[in-house]
Amino acid sequence: MSESEAYLQIGEVAERTGVTQRTLRFYEEKGLLKPPSRMDGGFRLYSEDDVKRVKQIRRLQDLLGISLADIKDMVDAGEILRELKAQYRPEAGIAEKKRQLERAIEVVHAQYAIVKQKTEQMAEMKAQLEERLKTFERWRKELEQLDEKAAVALS
Amino acid sequence: MSESEAYLQIGEVAERTGVTQRTLRFYEEKGLLKPPSRMDGGFRLYSEDDVKRVKQIRRLQDLLGISLADIKDMVDAGEILRELKAQYRPEAGIAEKKRQLERAIEVVHAQYAIVKQKTEQMAEMKAQLEERLKTFERWRKELEQLDEKAAVALS
DNA sequence: GGCGGACTTAACCCCTACGTCAAGGTTATA
DNA sequence: TATAACCTTGACGTAGGGGTTAAGTCCGCC
Secondary structure, three states: OOOOOOOOOOOHHHHHOOOOHHEEEEEEEEOOOOOEEOOOOOOEEEEHHHHHHHHHHHHHHHHHHHHHHHHHHHHHHHHHHHHHHHHHOOOOHHHHHHHHHHHHHHHHHHHHHHHHHHHHHHHHHHHHHHHHHHHHHHHHHHHHHHHHHHHHHOO | OOOOOOOOHHHHHHHOOOOHHHHHHHHHHHHOOOOOOOOOOOOEOOHHHHHHHHHHHHHHHHOOOOOOOHHHHHHHHHHHHHHHHOOHHHHOOOHHHHHHHHHHHHHHHHHHHHHHHHHHHHHHHHHHHHHHHHHHHHHHHHHHHHHHHHHHHHH
């Protein structure tokens, strides 16, 4: 949280993450991004952590296709872990930390289950597509042979 | 297209495909399903092919997370192929068939590329999650050891 | 042949995850 | 200080549906 970090305006964050400015404001509105600091004139100022978070959100969206509400749970759990990691002094109470950690583990487990299932389905689909392609190529060759014969018949 | 096929009403199709009746009408509206035949009273009558098509649409949606417009292209290509398969007489013109087949191959290639890319990204994500889980479990054990020591200190 | 319950119809608004202007304020550069 | 480039909030639009409802249809049973 040092004051000397390089802050980014919304346009640069948009460019670096591949999402639109509208999307960044939308994520903020929905609680997926914490409200960033502002310049005097009201312009949003993001941190590098915000950039990482946006990228994480997009990966979860693209790969798992889950709702933003679910993604919020996941990235929140990730945030908790980063906090646990950062403040390694036990002043917050061990029991409290343990609960947070177990909650986070639960979330990661759920995420893992989704990824595993999708991976399997994907592999199945990939195999089917490969088979399909082979069939089609064979047909194409058959058609080409028919075509050649027709050309010969016409000559 | 025989008249003796077992036709299904929308409710049964909904049940067998796992989508709502509303969704079936929506797909029809968007051109993903061809308008089914109707009973005298106006009730929709679906075929087994329609059921297959709906299942295919859902799989593409769930696994690839692509738009209905893209899905329409893909299932249309599949449809063309089924037609090619069915009418194996060359009356439609070989050149025409060849174009259709090549178009279909193109679409399947595109689909395959998406699946392949997603498969790779998914594998990467899975590995990351596994590593994460290991880290967390280690932390949990550390916390538990701290907890035991605290209990001993209090006794 | 007529009744009741299950089924279907189109129509309407609600939801998510943004896209797309519009009208105006801010910052940087000349 | 002017002007381009960037940003602000707000409002409306779109895709892909979900929920609900009033009204019409089908079908077995008496």
